[in-house]
Structures are given as structure tokens and as C-alpha cells.
Amino acid sequence: MGFIEQAAAIVGSAQVLTGSDIARYVDDPTGAYHSAPLCVVRPGSTREVSDLMALAYGMGQVVVPVSGNTGVSGGTFNEGAVMLSVERMNAVREVNASARTATVEAGVILDRLRDAADDAGLVFPVVFGARGSAMVGGILSTNAGGSNVLRYGNTRAQCLGIEVVLADGRVMDLMTALHKDNSGYDLRDLMIGAEGTLGIITAAVMKLSPKPAHTVTAMLAPVSLDAALTVLNRLQAASGGAVEACEYMPRSYIERQLAQIAGAREPFDAPHEVNVLVELAGDAGLSELFEDVLGAALEEGLIADAVIAQNDTQRAAMWERRESAAEVTLATTPALMGDIALPVDRLSDFFAAMRDRLSKIEPKAQETCVAHLGDGNIHYVAYSEANDPDLKIRLSEAMEGLVADMRGSFSAEHGVGLYKLGSMERHKNPVALDVMRSIKTALDPKGILNPGKVIPA
Amino acid sequence: MGFIEQAAAIVGSAQVLTGSDIARYVDDPTGAYHSAPLCVVRPGSTREVSDLMALAYGMGQVVVPVSGNTGVSGGTFNEGAVMLSVERMNAVREVNASARTATVEAGVILDRLRDAADDAGLVFPVVFGARGSAMVGGILSTNAGGSNVLRYGNTRAQCLGIEVVLADGRVMDLMTALHKDNSGYDLRDLMIGAEGTLGIITAAVMKLSPKPAHTVTAMLAPVSLDAALTVLNRLQAASGGAVEACEYMPRSYIERQLAQIAGAREPFDAPHEVNVLVELAGDAGLSELFEDVLGAALEEGLIADAVIAQNDTQRAAMWERRESAAEVTLATTPALMGDIALPVDRLSDFFAAMRDRLSKIEPKAQETCVAHLGDGNIHYVAYSEANDPDLKIRLSEAMEGLVADMRGSFSAEHGVGLYKLGSMERHKNPVALDVMRSIKTALDPKGILNPGKVIPA
Numbered sequence: 001m002g003f004i005e006q007a008a009a010i011v012g013s014a015q016v017l018t019g020s021d022i023a024r025y026v027d028d029p030t031g032a033y034h035s036a037p038l039c040v041v042r043p044g045s046t047r048e049v050s051d052l053m054a055l056a057y058g059m060g061q062v063v064v065p066v067s068g069n070t071g072v073s074g075g076t077f078n079e080g081a082v083m084l085s086v087e088r089m090n091a092v093r094e095v096n097a098s099a100r101t102a103t104v105e106a107g108v109i110l111d112r113l114r115d116a117a118d119d120a121g122l123v124f125p126v127v128f129g130a131r132g133s134a135m136v137g138g139i140l141s142t143n144a145g146g147s148n149v150l151r152y153g154n155t156r157a158q159c160l161g162i163e164v165v166l167a168d169g170r171v172m173d174l175m176t177a178l179h180k181d182n183s184g185y186d187l188r189d190l191m192i193g194a195e196g197t198l199g200i201i202t203a204a205v206m207k208l209s210p211k212p213a214h215t216v217t218a219m220l221a222p223v224s225l226d227a228a229l230t231v232l233n234r235l236q237a238a239s240g241g242a243v244e245a246c247e248y249m250p251r252s253y254i255e256r257q258l259a260q261i262a263g264a265r266e267p268f269d270a271p272h273e274v275n276v277l278v279e280l281a282g283d284a285g286l287s288e289l290f291e292d293v294l295g296a297a298l299e300e301g302l303i304a305d306a307v308i309a310q311n312d313t314q315r316a317a318m319w320e321r322r323e324s325a326a327e328v329t330l331a332t333t334p335a336l337m338g339d340i341a342l343p344v345d346r347l348s349d350f351f352a353a354m355r356d357r358l359s360k361i362e363p364k365a366q367e368t369c370v371a372h373l374g375d376g377n378i379h380y381v382a383y384s385e386a387n388d389p390d391l392k393i394r395l396s397e398a399m400e401g402l403v404a405d406m407r408g409s410f411s412a413e414h415g416v417g418l419y420k421l422g423s424m425e426r427h428k429n430p431v432a433l434d435v436m437r438s439i440k441t442a443l444d445p446k447g448i449l450n451p452g453k454v455i456p457a
Numbered sequence: 458m459g460f461i462e463q464a465a466a467i468v469g470s471a472q473v474l475t476g477s478d479i480a481r482y483v484d485d486p487t488g489a490y491h492s493a494p495l496c497v498v499r500p501g502s503t504r505e506v507s508d509l510m511a512l513a514y515g516m517g518q519v520v521v522p523v524s525g526n527t528g529v530s531g532g533t534f535n536e537g538a539v540m541l542s543v544e545r546m547n548a549v550r551e552v553n554a555s556a557r558t559a560t561v562e563a564g565v566i567l568d569r570l571r572d573a574a575d576d577a578g579l580v581f582p583v584v585f586g587a588r589g590s591a592m593v594g595g596i597l598s599t600n601a602g603g604s605n606v607l608r609y610g611n612t613r614a615q616c617l618g619i620e621v622v623l624a625d626g627r628v629m630d631l632m633t634a635l636h637k638d639n640s641g642y643d644l645r646d647l648m649i650g651a652e653g654t655l656g657i658i659t660a661a662v663m664k665l666s667p668k669p670a671h672t673v674t675a676m677l678a679p680v681s682l683d684a685a686l687t688v689l690n691r692l693q694a695a696s697g698g699a700v701e702a703c704e705y706m707p708r709s710y711i712e713r714q715l716a717q718i719a720g721a722r723e724p725f726d727a728p729h730e731v732n733v734l735v736e737l738a739g740d741a742g743l744s745e746l747f748e749d750v751l752g753a754a755l756e757e758g759l760i761a762d763a764v765i766a767q768n769d770t771q772r773a774a775m776w777e778r779r780e781s782a783a784e785v786t787l788a789t790t791p792a793l794m795g796d797i798a799l800p801v802d803r804l805s806d807f808f809a810a811m812r813d814r815l816s817k818i819e820p821k822a823q824e825t826c827v828a829h830l831g832d833g834n835i836h837y838v839a840y841s842e843a844n845d846p847d848l849k850i851r852l853s854e855a856m857e858g859l860v861a862d863m864r865g866s867f868s869a870e871h872g873v874g875l876y877k878l879g880s881m882e883r884h885k886n887p888v889a890l891d892v893m894r895s896i897k898t899a900l901d902p903k904g905i906l907n908p909g910k911v912i913p914a
Binding site for chain 2: 096097098099100101121142143145149150153154156157166170171172173174175176177178179180181182183184185186187189190192193194198209210211212213214229230233236237238239240241242281282283284285286289341342343344345346372374375376377407408409410411412413414415416420423424427428429431432433434435436438439441442443454455
């Protein structure tokens with residue numbers, strides 16, 4: 001019997017999909033990758049995942065885990081592999097408001113987890129555009145970032161425990177709800193962000209955070225990026241670290257947003273080069289504190305203008321400006337799309353140097369970006385009408401070389417997948433690459449778990 | 458030539474210590490372990506560490522890294538090994554106030570890092586009793602905890618980048634100051650907490666946090682541990698997570714503290730069973746908020762009494778009561794010393810069940826503890842005058858069995874070392890143990906890096 005028949009004996013034949021039934025699994029959301037898997041299997045329990053992996057291990061069958069399929073780096077692309085979808089394992093097993101934890105299965109959609117936390121008077125702070133379809137298994141496997149990393153850290157920082165099925169089907173139970181646990185190597189964090197190449201995450205205990213009583217949201221127009229960082233640091237110092245988000249949008253982005261999005265409005269009466277969405281959350285004293293810092297910054301000439309949201313509608317409009325970034329930037333096909341991270345005080349240096357490189361490579365190119373200013377993550381985008389097949393490569397190498405010079409990362413929050421394998425080869429510390437290869441071989445000796453991703457051959 | 462002669466050629470003969478010169482390195486601070494190493498070598502640079510490891514690797518010579526030697530789990534015990542001390546690598550290379558980072562070498566003492574952060578108007582939040590001698594290499598290698606984990610996380614959460622020398626002398630440079638970096642497996646967090654068994658951490662980029670403008674410190678007498686947790690959660694909700702520390706001391710501890718420490722005073726006019734030190738930090742509005750929550754809790758009968766520190770002297774006295782724990786609990790040799798972690802809502806269940814087990818094993822035994830209530834970490838201590846050599850083992854197994862039943866950890870913040878090898882064998886998930894062994898073999902195939910620690914044979 002082949003894999004499909006034996007898999008059907010484990011999960012039931014209705015949960016082994018082939019042919020036209022698998023259409024929605026095979027296209028990468030970016031449109032860059034289209035694959036032809038052997039089949040899609042949809043286990044309903046950890047036990048079934050374990051049995052499927054034991055079967056695959058015995059046969060040497062390649063398996064690619066998939067959850068919400070919202071990744072943009074080709075991490076679930078495969079050819080002839082079994083796609084193991086965790087979508088049916090979608091129980092919110094427990095929300096413990098007293099211990100501030102949520103125990104969830106890998107197929108739980110991010111927004112559902114956020115709502116469950118909210119219902120308990122708490123917050124699950126990971127948030128980004130695809131929150132309505134991304135699932136827990138995927139946000140853990142890619143260590144998703146988003147807009148609140150500044151305050152709460154990335155997905156890794158929200159996870160207390162996980163359950164993982166290994167390549168040979170063994171279940172590694174690390175499902176603890178502990179804030180301190182030094183019992184050996186940190187296997188949890190090794191599995192998080194490994195993009196399904198070391199094991200399949202089937203469930204997790206996530207940390208929930210106190211829901212802030214009061215939120216202040218504003219648009220600021222600092223006179224420069226360095227002035228923006230100064231204002232951010234002052235807000236952090238005055239509030240004891242209450243800044244939740246600090247999102248940079250240059251004038252070039254604002255103009256594209258106004259052109260692309262129906263009903264979009266200027267953030268200020270006059271156009272400004274630097275536009276920053278800032279949000280603080282804490283107690284009721286925040287508003288006064290915020291206005292004090294702002295008043296001083298205006299007086300000193302650090303910011304040219306500021307608008308504070310007066311109600312939820314105004315707040316939503318400010319976030320809508322930022323959250324339409326994917327639609328705005330992809331309206332024209334970019335020649336370069338970066339997801340880079342830099343030390344937070346090097347952003348203005350990067351933009352100056354990158355503009356210089358860009359103008360030399362392609363003088364007619366146009367750039368824009370959105371950036372998580374508080375955590376140094378820039379989604380840098382360049383457009384060109386030049387019909388030059390090498391242009392993408394040259395632009396990418398220019399950007400990544402600059403990032404490497406500044407000790408940044410070519411991969412901030414979107415993962416490596418297939419898309420950044422070349423960058424890993426060129427820019428990751430070669431000793432670190434060797435160590436990754438050793439670990440991969442040790443944990444997946446037959447190379448059946450999402451092979452060819454993350455680590456260049 | 459032997460190792461000593463060749464090592465002298467690398468670091469200079471003055472930095473290779475033998476005989477009576479190594480006395481201060483060989484005693485474990487608990488007095489439980491005394492070892493006879495081959496020599497102590499004190500490299501002055503990463504290059505020298507690399508050359509020493511390449512030498513050791515070639516000869517199959519066992520190496521045990523050591524920094525402040527303040528660990529209490531026998532992690533640096535060795536027999537016939539080379540002790541590699543990083544104490545001379547003690548430069549604070551850079552404090553970047555704008556990016557909120559400190560780049561430090563492994564031999565920097567914790568208090569010096571804390572002071573350097575303070576001088577820059579920031580805070581390095583890791584704090585515990587041995588802060589005057591523990592070093593960066595050690596606090597990273599053991600993923601040290603302490604009193605501020607509730608707010609800031611443990612040492613792992615404060616680290617952005619590390620430099621590690623591997624078993625064969627190769628240098629793995631992960632020295633980035635990035636808040637988002639998804640470029641492959643999380644090797645940083647794998648090395649942190651590995652107690653020197655996978656590599657030697659030689660330098661790190663640490664994250665600094667905003668210094669809170671205002672601090673509120675108080676002693677509370679909740680009517681029960683569950684009431685204490687309710688009050689903690691209300692304070693977190695009202696302040697948006699501004700609680701820095703929440704430290705539990707039972708009446709039995711207060712009485713021992715009064716008896717042992719000259720000048721110690723009662724926390725309240727009347728004795729209370731549950732005594733909690735709570736500290737919040739944030740903006741000036743905190744005091745009012747704190748008093749509001751407290752007032753309501755008093756009215757509802759959740760707390761019986763409360764004293765708020767009115768000045769730094771009173772605040773220091775409150776912390777002194779908690780920080781004298783090592784002196785207080787070790788004044789008599791305990792029959793059981795636990796460093797356990799539980800889900801934060803299971804503490805009162807644990808104490809009730811443990812008291813029951815204790816009374817059955819040894820009716821005359823006395824118990825006490827201090828606990829980090831906010832993160833579920835209990836330093837549980839029992840005393841007995843019974844002359845029974847098996848008592849320690851029976852008490853330890855009773856405690857660890859209970860902890861396992863509650864999905865807690867037998868090792869919260871003191872590491873495994875030699876002391877908890879048996880606990881790892883009995884209670885750690887066996888699949889996780891196998892994975893740890895695979896990783897150890899993959900990264901240290903000759904087994905020369907701190908062998909026999911962390912992972913049971």
C-alpha cells in the first residue's frame with residue numbers, strides 16, 4: 001500500500017485530499033510559488049499526527065506542515081510532498097484568566113485566540129494583517145512579529161509551552177505553563193521559528209497579558225527619523241515603557257496610500273516627510289504624560305505637527321493607514337521587497353545609504369516603505385519600470401550588503417522559507433549555518449520534514 | 458608538550474594557574490562540590506578562547522567554563538578538567554542609550570552592567586542576591602531568573618546577541634542588536650541556559666529597558682495565597698502590567714528572619730500568615746491607582762493589612778527582608794531545598810499537598826519558603842532533626858512528584874548542573890532528553906565541553 005492508502009487508515013479517507021480538492025493549499029499567497037503535492041492530509045489529533053509521521057518516517061516520505069497558509073516566503077511550497085494541515089486541530093482548550101494563559105491547538109486562527117483573550121479581560125498581543133487567517137502553528141513556526149513587538153516581543157516571547165511531533169512520530173511534550181523553567185536545553189525556542197523543519201507543533205500554551213485600561217493613539221510628524229527616535233525614547237522614559245507601537249510611514253507611502261485606498265485622508269494639514277503612528281497603553285495618567293512630552297517636543301522643534309485620536313473611529317483610521325500597507329505597496333509589482341531588521345538607531349543611516357545605492361543602480365527607481373520604528377524592522381520596497389532581468393538581484397544584493405555592513409538581518413519577521421535561502425548562504429554566519437545543519441541532521445536524519453527550506457544546501 | 462605548556466603559549470604562563478593558585482575556583486559556593494581541575498586558564502580575548510578550545514579539541518581535553526562561580530547546582534564542578542575562566546574578558550564595550558543596548562564581555566559582573574545601564578538613564582532588570590559577583594557569562598549560561606522576571610522575563614529575554622566559541626574552537630558570531638531576526642534556527646536561545654555544555658559564551662549584546670519614573674513598594678497581608686493572586690491580577694489589570702515584583706513570605710519565614718537577622722522588624726503590627734512584597738513601576742499616576750486597588754481589596758476583605766513604603770529607607774528595609782533569604786534559610790542546614798516552578802494559580806494547592814506529604818514522611822519536620830508569586834517560582838525549604846540518611850531523598854521525591862503532577866518544573870532558575878541530574882532523569886520528558894542528547898552529540902562530538910552536566914548519561 002502507498003502512503004495515501006495507509007494515511008486514510010489513520011485519519012479516514014475523507015481527510016486525505018488529492019486532485020482538485022487540494023487547490024486551495026498549493027498556491028503561495030504571493031503567487032510566486034505553485035506546487036504539486038502528493039496529497040493533503042488533515043489529522044484531527046496529536047495522536048494522528050504522530051501516526052502519520054511514523055508512517056512517513058518508515059517510508060522516507062517528505063512531509064510539509066501547513067496551517068493558515070498566509071506566509072510570504074514559500075515556506076509551505078513543495079513538490080510531491082505530503083502537506084500535513086493542522087486546520088482541524090482547532091480547539092481553544094482552556095483560557096485561564098487567573099494564571100493568564102491560553103492552551104490552544106495549532107489550527108486555532110490568530111483572531112480567535114485574540115478574541116478568547118479579550119473575552120477573559122486579557123490580551124494576546126501578536127497582531128498583523130493576516131490575523132484573520134494565520135494560525136497558531138504558523139505564527140509559532142515562523143516566530144511572527146507584527147506591530148506590538150516593541151512592547152511585548154515577538155511570538156516566541158508569548159509562548160510558555162509547546163507540543164511537537166518529531167520526524168519519526170515521537171511526541172515531545174513541553175506543554176507547561178511556567179514562567180521559569182531551566183530544565184535543560186531550550187528546545188521550545190529551537191522549535192519556534194524552525195518553519196516546520198525540525199518538528200510539527202501541534203499545540204501550545206500561550207501567555208496572555210494584562211489588558212491596558214487606557215490607550216493613547218496619535219500621528220506625529222517628527223522633523224527627521226532621528227528626531228522620531230528621540231521622541232520615542234522620551235515617551236518610553238516618561239511612561240516606563242508603555243509604548244506599544246511606533247510605526248513609520250514616509251511621504252512616499254502616504255502619497256501611494258492616498259492614491260490607492262478609497263477614502264484615504266492626509267494625516268496632517270500640510271505634507272510631512274516623516275509620519276509616525278504612535279500608540280501607548282497603560283493607566284489613565286498616560287494622556288497627560290503624552291501631551292507633556294509632545295508639548296516639549298513641539299517647542300524644541302523635534303516634531304512639526306501632531307494629531308491625537310479623540311475616539312475609536314479616529315484611532316481606527318490611523319491604524320487603517322498603516323494596515324493597508326500590503327495593498328498599497330503591492331498595487332504595483334515591486335522590483336525589491338525587503339523585510340529587514342537594523343539596530344534601532346541606524347534607520348536614517350540605512351535610508352541615506354540605500355537611496356545612494358538605488359540611484360546608482362537605477363536612477364529612475366522609486367522607493368517607499370513602512371517600518372516598525374521601535375524594533376528596527378523596515379519593509380523596504382523599490383519600483384522600477386526598467387526591463388532588466390538582473391535588476392531584482394542587483395537591488396537585493398545592494399540592500400542586503402548594506403544591511404550586513406550595519407549588522408542587521410535580511411530576515412526580520414517573514415521567515416526564510418525558499419525566498420531567502422540565497423540570503424542565508426550569502427550573509428548568515430557560516431559557523432551558525434554549520435550548526436543549523438548539524439541540528440537538522442540530528443533531529444531529522446532522513447530529511448523528511450519540510451526539506452530544502454530555511455537552511456541552504 | 459602537555460595542555461598546560463601549550464595553553465601557556467596561547468595566554469601567557471601567568472594566566473595558567475595550578476596548585477594553590479586555583480583554590481578559589483574549585484569550591485562550589487554551596488560547599489557540596491569540591492573538585493581538582495588540571496589547571497585554570499584565563500584567556501583575555503575571544504581569539505584566545507578559540508585557540509584554547511582548538512587545542513583542547515585536538516587533545517580531547519575536557520574544558521569547563523567558569524565566570525563568577527556563584528552557581529548553586531555544581532555546574533562548574535570538575536575533576537581533571539581545564540577550568541576556563543572568562544573573568545579577564547570584562548569590558549563593557551558599549552552602552553548605546555539611543556538603541557537601548559549594552560555590548561559586554563562574558564566577565565562583566567552583573568552589578569557593573571546594572572550600573573552602566575543606570576548611568577545611561579536605563580535599567581538592566583536582572584537582579585538577585587549574588588549580583589555583586591555573578592558575571593554575564595554565567596547569568597546567560599544558566600538563564601538566571603530573580604525578582605523581576607514577572608515584568609521583564611528572565612536573562613534570556615534580555616539578550617539580543619551572543620558570541621560563542623564552539624567545542625572545536627570555531628567562533629559563532631551572533632552579535633546583533635536586533636529585536637526581530639528570523640534568519641534560521643534560534644541558536645542564541647539554545648546556547649543560553651546550556652550551562653556551557655554546547656559552547657562558551659564570550660560576549661553579548663544585552664537589551665536595556667526604560668527606567669521607570671516612579672516606583673511604589675509595599676508590604677501586603679492578603680488573607681490567603683489565592684487572595685494574593687487576585688490582588689496581583691487586579692494591580693496588573695489596573696496598571697497595564699506595571700508590577701515588577703510580587704514576593705511571598707509565609708509567617709514561618711518572617712519568624713526565622715526575625716530570629717536570624719539583627720535589626721529585623723515585623724512587617725505589620727499583627728502577625729499574618731501571608732506576607733507579600735509588591736513593587737510597581739511606571740509613571741506618577743501609579744500611587745493613586747495602587748491605593749485605589751488596595752482600598753477596594755481591604756474593603757472586600759482580600760487583604761488584612763498593607764504598608765506602603767514612604768521613602769527609600771523604608772523601601773530598602775522591605776527588600777532587605779526578602780533578600781536575606783539565603784542567609785535566613787541556610788542558617789540551619791535544610792533537609793530539602795527546592796527551586797521549583799508551578800503554574801501561578803497552583804501555589805496554594807502545592808503548599809496544601811506538600812504539607813500533607815511532609816507530615817506523613819516526617820511529622821516533626823518544619824517548612825518555610827520564599828516565592829516569586831508572580832512567576833510561580835518557590836524556593837521551598839524543609840528542616841528535620843531526624844538522623845535519617847534517606848530522608849533527603851524521600852522529601853525530594855515527594856516534592857518533585859507533586860511538582861510533576863501539577864505540570865511544574867523541578868528546576869526553575871538555579872540550573873541543573875550536577876545537583877538535578879537525577880531529577881532530569883526521573884521527570885523530564887524522555888523524548889526531550891533524547892533530543893538534548895542528539896544536539897549535544899552533534900555540537901560536541903568528543904564530549905569535551907562541561908561533560909556530565911545538565912543531561913543525565
